[in-house]
Amino acid sequence: MRRITATIASIVSLIVAGVIVVAQPAGAEDYPPLATTSSSCMDVVVIGAQGSGQTYNENRGLGPEVWHGLNYYVGHMAGYDVGYFAIPYPSADVWVLATKSTRKVFWESIDSGVTETLKYLEARISRCPDEHYVLAGYSQGAMVMHRTIQLLATGKASKQLNAAVSRVDGVLAIADGDRAKNQGGISYDTAPLDGAGIWWVSGTGGKYKPGAIVPDVPAWPATRFHSVCHDDDVVCDPNLFRVDYGLAVHTEVYRADGESAAFVASAATAIAQQSKQLQPTITSLTLPAAIAGTSYSAQLVAAGGTEPYRWTQVSGLLPSGLSLAESGLISGVSSDPGSGTFDVELRDAQGVIDRATIQIVVSEAVVGEINISLSGAGCKLPGNSNGTYKGYAFAVSINNTSSIPVTIQSTSITLNGVSLGDTALVDLVPPVPEVDPNPFVLAPNGVAAGALLTGNASNSQNGTLTITYTINGGTPISVSTPVSSLPPIENASCTAFTAAGKEKLALLTGIPL
Structure with missing residues (x-):
């Protein structure tokens, strides 16, 4: 570590002469929404603090550096409600550090920022029990957020705030004057890990130093702290012999067009990934259909958050005969065809909630049989076929002997255990062949005879073909059959289809016979 013995006044005298004020980038998008203490609850609120001397007309009170990080964070949080709030604190100019008599103004500015951040959190947490937060700051603002998380994670804030520290997804500290030697957390940019910010250096910060380095407790691990510091930055990695250069680094490189912009973006992206992991999300929005009179x-399935999950139905109606267990299992026997739409709530072990609306359709019971027959005979489609299906064409027949339409959904098709991708049914009976969608509907007492197309091929030309499908969303059914050699479809030795059938298939594949 480079040892700096200069007084803070000698460094500030150089900084004051070269302070650069950065204007808001042209065309900055008007997002995310401002989240005041009375605004509606959101998934995440990014709480930002600008740097020394920056004003509230710069990037909505966040300054260009924090705003750059905010934009990257929001860009990776599609589908989540994200808001922001700029902490109203003096963000005192660095010139007050030049003399001993005015130095306390700077310390009081940081204290004010910490107090305002805690007040804002207190107001939001009491109203929004499921809301999460990201703390972000630049320069003096980074010190505000560094000290705020220290108070929260070490139990030195209010009881309510201390208990909610796990809801702080991350801290983005850009050019942090409180950066300490080997402080922990995750570091970005070129500053050495054994460097330190100006307020840790002997003779500069006096007694006003942070009470801890980076907290690391079970409720808030140090990996949530993300520090971005460029080598020789006059605030987070000061070098007495390069103060002019360090000033330029500090005031220029962390902006959206600066040399270290990619590091700020990487840190913000990592925090966004952390936010997603900490937010439980219901993923099973579509459930299989039920069949009347059948078990x-x-x-229900979710991702993220902290297990175990607890599920409850909060509104709406399940189909008669079905019930939702706390484990998320929906089970029972429904006797009445129709549908049920209901809202479920997921609560994880940390008390964080997600909600979703789900529908279950109950189909009429199938009276009769639905048979899918695969002969095992087929053809390898040409690699230059048009459209999605460039794998195989297998001869298939489907017979619906029931008195109701049935929806057949192919869930997988494999050859020797290797997936063949998407599937579609081609009915070769009509004069002009048509590719039916998957799932497809077969009329009462209907018969379909034609080709089952696959999106991909495998390295094997023979083996065991297995198709797995559902009828009216019921229990998956698998049918297997041996497959012999699969020559190209235009080859005369492909006998799986008649000449007329191959001609119709050629219309779809684009390969003339």
Whole structure:
């Protein structure tokens, strides 16, 4: 570590002469929304603090550096409600550090920022029990957020705030004057890990130093702290012999067009990933259909947050005969065709909540049989076929002997265990062949005979072909059959289809016979 013995006044005298004020970038998008203490609750609020001397007409009170990080964070949080709030604090100019008599103004400015951040958190947390937060600051603002998280994670704030520290997804500290030697957390940019910010250096910060380095406790691990510092930055990695250069670094490189912009973006992206991991999200928004009079079972699924999960139905109606267990299992027997739409709530072990609206359709019971027959005969489609299907064409027949339409959904098709991708049914009976969607509907007492197309091929030309499908969203059914050699479809030795059938398939593949 480079040892700096200069007084703070000698450094500030150089800084004051070269302070650069950065204007808001042209065309900055008007997002995310401002989240005041009375605004509606959100998934995440980014709480920002600008740097020394920056004003509230710069990037909505955040300054260009924090605003750059905010934009990257929001860009990786699609589907989440994200707001921001700029902490109203003096953000005192650095010139007050030049003399001993005015130095306390700077310390009081930081204290004010910490107090205002805690007040804002107190107001939001009491109203929004599921809301998460990101703390972000630049220069003096980074010190505000560094000290705020120290108070929260070490139990030195209010009881309510201390208990909510796990809801702080991350801290983005840009050019942090409180950066300490080997402080922990995750570091970005070129400053050495054994360097330190100006307020840790002997003779500069006096007694006004942070009470801890980077907190690391079970409720708030140090990996949530992200520090961005460029080598020789006059605030976070000062070098007495390069003060002019360090000033330029500090005031220029962290902006959206600066040399270290990519490091700020990387840190913000990492915090966004952390936010997603900490926010439980219901992923099973579509459930299989039930069949009247048949036993039904479907498990609700979520990702992120902290297990175990607890599920409850908060509104709406499940289909009659079905019920939701706290484990998320929906089960029972419904006797009445129709549908049920209901809202479920997921609460994780930390008390964080997600909600979703789900519908279950109950189909009429199938009276009769639905048979899918695969002969195992087929053709390898040409690699230059048009459209999605460039794998195989297998001869198939489907017979619906029931008195109701049935929806057949192919869930997978494999050859020797290797997936063949998407599937589609081609009915070769009509004069002009048509590719039916997957799932497809077969009329009562209907018969479909034609080709089952696959999106991909495998390295094997023979083996075991297995198709797995559902009827009216019921229990998956698998049918397997041996497959022999699969020559190209235009080859005369492909006998799986008649000449007329191959001609119709050629219309779809674009390969003339």
